[in-house]
Amino acid sequence: MNEYFNKAVYPIDALPCALRDFADSVVASTQSTYDMVVPVMLATMSAAVQGVVDVRTPYGTKLPTSLFVSVIAKSGDRKSSVLNRMTLGFEEFEKGNLKEISLPGWPAQEALGGHQFLIEEATEKGVIDIFKEGAKSVFYSLDEGALLFKNLDIPNLCKRFNGDTIRNVSRTNGVVFLHDRRTALCMLTQDVTFERFMKKKGELLVESGLMPRMLISQASIQNGPIGGFPGFKFHKNSDDHKFHQRIRELMVVYAKSLRIVNYNRQEIYLDDEAANLWGHYSNNVDILLMKYPEWNDIRAFMRRSSEQVIRVAGVLQYFIDAGEKIQVWAVRAAISIVQWHMLEAKRIFGEESLELTSFRLAKKMYEYMLRRSQKIGSEYIGKSEVLRYAPSELRSADALDLAINQLAACGKISIVSYGRKTYLKLNEINHFLSLQNGVLANW
Secondary structure (H helix, E strand, C coil): CCCCCCCCCCCHHHCCHHHHHHHHHHHHHHCCCHHHHHHHHHHHHHHHHCCCEEEECCCCCEEECCCEEEEEECCCCCHHHHHHHHCHHHHHHHCCCCECCCCCCCCCCCECCCCCCEECCCCHHHHHHHHHCCCCEEEEEECCCHHHHHCCCHHHHHHHHHCCCEEEEECCCEEEEECCCEEEEEEEEEHHHHHHHHHHHHHHHHHCCCHHHEEEEECCCCCCCCCCCCCCCCCCCHHHCHHHHHHHHHHHHHHHHCCCCCCCCEEEEECHHHHHHHHHHHHHHHHHHHHCHHHHHHHHHHHHHHHHHHHHHHHHHHHHCCCCEECHHHHHHHHHHHHHHHHHHHHHHCCCCHHHHHHHHHHHHHHHHHHHHHHHCCCEEEHHHHHHHCCHHHCCHHHHHHHHHHHHHCCCEEEEEECCEEEEEECCCCCCCEEECCEEECC
16 A cells, blocks of 8 residues: 555535535444545445436446445444445335335325345355346445455456346356346455455456456544534434435335336436536546556556546436436536545555655654664664564565665664674664655654
């Protein structure tokens, strides 16, 4: 991880008022953060929208409105609480409790049927069985992403994102074709689990295209409750928010569509102003990759970002104001959101420059030397001792030389040779290094 690439503030001001209000209420009720709540909210919205509408791109191709979201957080950071606040309407659909709204004086409507919609742990065969039984849309809602990693099927997940036809071959049923199935994904993962898995299969996840299909976020820790300024108000009980009613409305439309043979989803498209703004963003991505090589280490994410903008815009538009056109406000909001997630991808997957690596290793080395000096009362330490006992990242000759050269160049240490041995001497033992805005202070 490029840990010195500054984390940006989530663009919550880009959200429509109703969604901002719901995000505020969930953040407050769970004491979580926007960079966890909003991505989960977007995935939930896409799961509701994907069953009833697709997006027609300016190039004439059709895209699902499905979103794949991955949120990394520490244990105890309310991952389950946040996800549970989002899925009430889906649970009612699964129980078959959803009904069409009746007009006053009209007979009450019968409950619509449902099927398993929320997938918490399932093999590829299990998911296909759900689709075979008639489901057209499902939502991987995993509050512990290790469950997905356990049964990870990278090629098929990529196909689910694309909305490709499922071709299943079995001994008993032969070849089965499943068309127009939709899958949204929200994967919440502990940081330790994510790092362990990335060490084993990280390169495969990125190169296969699965990770670049995701809007990724490493959730920060909330420092204090929101709403601490005059005039701040939000919907206090997130469980009875209009957000859930909109989920129910969309799931009712989806449930009714299951009764129709050869049902075709509605297609929405960008209006002229929205298409122009999207085209401008797409061109800027190409220019950025051409002129600034440092962004090429997340090239796969960047190349997907234009498609992500269309998907997010379609979800925002249809969830807030259903119609056949995606308006410019939705594209503008989607661009802000996707740009933030690209910065997160850069921060998490981007390669660290040699300069930043030197600073980071030097900081770690200096802190180790200070601790040791305070413990034993000597400002000298042998280089061979550092290689044996320093933090693991410094126990290679190349890394240690980077740290030593950086510290020596800044006058923090002196290099002393005594016979065949090399010693390092602290020059200033009363000053700690600090890092501000990616630059080591007081150097």
